[in-house]
Each structure stands twice: as structure tokens, then as C-alpha cells.
Amino acid sequence: MSERRPAGTLTLQTVPMPGDTNSGGDVFGGWVVSQMDIAAGVTATDRAQGRCATVAIEALRFHAPVLVGDLFSVFTQVTRTGRTSITMHVEAWVRRQRTGQQMLVTEGDFTFVAIAESGVTRPLPPETPA
Template sequence: MTHAAPEGELTLQTVAFPKDTNSGGDIFGGWVISQMDIAAGTTAAQRAKGRCSTVAIEAMRFHAPILVGDLVSVYTQITKTGRTSITMHVETWVRRQRTGEIAMVTEGDFTFVAIEKSGVKRELPPE
């Protein structure tokens, strides 16, 4: 479901460049997911006070393409924590370079697990 305004905290902002396009000339979906994972990983690491790993990406929805030159903003919001896991809703919004229009283009739910340096799961610290 789309929203009138971003939900969550602005976590990452970048500009889409020609090198990030697919064969149709729009920004490649894999690039978008990568930006979302970077932003979500930052939020997860802050909450976990350390290293985290992505374990699931669910319910990805692509509402509109991202165009070259768009200002891409990724918002994250923790929706659930478990003993070792953090789940969050991630939204990608753009400001269109040519028109100034602002729109949500992608959203999804990401789950991370807190891990030790060795890669073994660890419990989340208290908030």
C-alpha cells in the first residue's frame, strides 16, 4: 500500500546514475534492492549495536520505475524484534529531477539477525 508521506527515518540518500540502468533504460531493480539493504543494514546494526546479516527480504513491491537523475531516499522503520532478529519495513521514495514530483517507488520487509564476528547468531542487547 502506498502512503502520502514516507514512514520511518531517512537512512540513505543517493542519486540514480546511467551506470545503474537496465536494458530498458530504467534503474535496475537489483540496484534498488541493494540500496534498500544497505539502509536496512545500517538501521539493524545500530539497533543490534554491532554486526548483522540479512536473512530474508519479503513482500517486495515495485510501484514505479526510478529514472536516471532521480534523488533516491530510503526510509527504514523497525516493526518487530525477536531474541536475535530485527524486522523492518523499508520504503524507497524519489524526487523526480525533471518535475520535482515526490513518489514512493518501492517497499519491502527485511529481516536481519545479529551476529558475532565469527558469523554465529547472538542475542540483541536491550534497547
């Protein structure tokens, strides 16, 4: 049986610090979600070729805590595009500082819409070949 690997493209990598913890000493879940939203926003902005906004986060699942000193990595993978929207699966993985173990800690589906300068939604441009 093969071990699960991250799905998508590495989009963000950082290390949580002591100031990012909750009262239990683990990294605060809001910090984790904000890092995932930042990474998803990078992917959405690239695909939309401009400004985007988060409109939904669905099926967010926390599998394991994030610890201070973990190498925290976020992977994004576009799963659907609409006329103005981009939906992607976002996975947060860590590599534990002490053990080197890599594990999935959080995953969810994020939806963004492309935004015009006026602040209203706009159609996505045609997808450019990779």
C-alpha cells in the first residue's frame, strides 16, 4: 500500500511561531485556515489573471494539530471553473521538525470569484495553455 502524497501544486510554505498558538499550545486553527486562504488566493489570482475574492470554504477538515516549528506547506489544485468562479481543493501538510514525518493536517474546498476593478464579479479569461 502506498503512502498518500500531497495533491496539487506547492503554493505556500512557512513555519508557525509561538505567537501563532492557541491556549493549548497547538497552532491556532484560524492561522491554519488563513494560510490556506492565502495560498488559494494566489492560485485563484493566477487563474483569473487579476483580483479575486473568497466566497466559500466547504468541507474543511482538521486531521491533526500543527506544531510550532513544523514546516507548514499548502498545496492547491483547481477542481472546477465556472463563468466567474474557481473552486479548488486545498491541502495543508506539515513536516515535523523533530521526526521529519510528513502528514496531512487540514484540507478543504475553497471557491473564489474573479472581481473587476469596480468590485463586481467578472468573467474568467480563457485558460492559457501550461
